[in-house]
Amino acid sequence: MSQTLAGTAREERLRKATISVLVDNESGVLARVIGLFSGRGYNIDSLTVAAVDDDRGRSRINVVTTGTEMVIEQIKAQLDRLVPVHRVADLTKDGPHVAREMALIKVVATGENRVESLRIAGAFRARTVDTTTGSFVFELTGSIDKVDAFIELMRPIGLAEVSRTGIAAIARGVETL
């Protein structure tokens, strides 16, 4: 009865999960996390890591992944059993959260396209951080969807290069990791 009720119903549906992991800031810890994902065949859609707590030497890893409910639960359990891992949180599931990334987007265009790119940047509240007579570099911060939309709009106009940070995420409200 279990497999049919619990298993197959949730088996097929894929979902995105934003997982935050608090780890000891020691050598090899990122390799451990990445090795876990590649070794067990999990997806990494985006990954960011930086020290967040200098005194106690901890880093926060934010990873966006896609999988079935069972796979995402596995990922959390597998991360949690790594020795240098302090906390694992599934921000997507645990409650409302904020997830943002920054992107630098280079557009090479002249004439009407050049003007159009500036108009779109204005609508997205992107900052122009570099300008030449033939190009712009825009800095844009926002959700993954917003950055995706901006890039798609720039593509026909003269999109030349994209550099994205991957997302930083945090739960809304008083709860902390």
Next chain:
Amino acid sequence: MNALVQPARPDPDTSQQSGATASGAEILLRVLRDQGVDVVFGYPGGAVLPIYDALFQQDAIRHILVRHEQAAVHAAEGYARSTGRVGVVLVTSGPGATNAVTGLLDALMDSVPVVCLTGQVPTHLIGNDAFQEADTTGITRPVTKHNYLVKQSCDLARTVHDAFYVARSGRPGPVVVDLPKDILIAPAPYVAASTKPHRSYRPITQPDPAAIRTAVRALKAARRPVVYAGGGVINAGPEASRLLAELVRLADLPATLTLMGLGCFPASDRHFLGMLGMHGTYEANLAMHGCDVLLNIGARFDDRVTGRLSAFSPDSFKIHADIDPSNINKNVAVDVPIVGDAALTLRALIDAWHDEPVPQNTAALAAWWREIAGWRSIDSLRFTQPPAPDAVIKPQFAVQRLAQLCAASGRDTFITTEVGQHQMWAAQHFPFDKPNRWMTSGGLGTMGYGLPAASGVQVAHPDALVIDIAGEASILMNIQEMGTLAQYRLPVKIFILNNEYMGMVRQWQELLHGSRYSESYSAALPDFVKLAESFHATGLRARNVGELDDVIERMLAEPGPVIADICVDKLENCYPMIPSGAAHNEMILGPEHAGRTASITNEGMMLV
């Protein structure tokens, strides 16, 4: 094994050692002594010379010199699994460390607590492609539970204490500590084991009472319950095995064990259905298939056990107790997850059983036992041994006679195996009534495991009877360890079921690949009797049934190491068998059903 707090040991001579006067190597040995280490399995080399020099100047820790680093890890596994303590390995940098990799993964997959100390080039040479340099922490990251590179002398003692805590806590496993040579030579401060909880690794050991109550209610209401237990019960210590037997008898539950769990419930008990899985008994597998409540304690729904997942125990309410939360809902979705130590979980289940007022469904249970008795009467492990003295020996008969004559000797007997048909025949036909007596490579399936593991068991239990049930192909993978047996006078008995084939490969080729025996014949075999003699051991050979008992008796009576070359039926297959991709109720019971393999799909063929 699951202590949350690292043990503090009395430290009589702190005064002498305070400050950093002793070398890193001396501090390392002191920490090993703190951790209760009495024996280390290793092989010297340039990077670990300071440790070997320190070993030379003390008597507290015994060093066993193996002949290959892989064997050092297997020996430490044998030591660990037969004692419940952490096994310790010491190897040099570069090839010393890479040779240990197979053993480390073996220990990881079978949850064996091992601490492996590897030498490393001095810190200033790391990354320069120095002689015998390897990125040991990089290479061993996926084959260990955790690993460390000690970069500063002040971290040495704390790191080694930490390694032992991680190796034995929660789900046990192998831990590597990589030790650059300059750290071993420079003075290092001594630090005693911390009594504080670990900063990040604190496995849950106490089961959730609500889950325990739900489990007990389901078991009491069950019409067709089954207990399926595994190596986690053995890892939780002998008390867990005792409690498992108490629960099974109290609730009159049918019980089956995984390959790794053999011995955690007495094979002689009437509740025991035998091993389950690919080469498990008919009654165990059909009980798994037909049960309505399944209690899994310390097993992980391995693919050898479940067969085709979509058809695994389709109508059961599943309770899964495991120390490792990542094992739960990994392969099989369960209804009641219980995270905790097996002994604490069993204790809680027994207490809740007494407290729960609901009566057990004894009428349904009696009917279930009658159904099981019907399956038992099939006698799925049966074989036919022609009785004539010149008849060819059936491998099953050889294992059965070995078991009977060992029992008759009255000695405490430990069995290790290599990997293949002989391993399955040993699991099927050698009964174990106590835990920690059966050492086999389950998860990784490492040919060459048995001989070095046996040497580790014998080091830990010098007076016990230690037998490696082997195949003629597997034994050659670590045959150099005959030298270790000779050097330390370890009276290990090697019982080779010699069918001149990599038998399990040959069996799969017969059943699935049209009997095209591609590269599975053991050509150019050595004369095992002469081979034994050249390693200062006794060599014996049984060519037919008439010689079998005499060879076993002489082997058991011999005070030193023995190789017994048992020439068995070359084409015997290991049955019963669930072919790959099939379900528990689609077993092949014997050659008469071998035609069923024709129904194996391409999907099944792709499985190993």
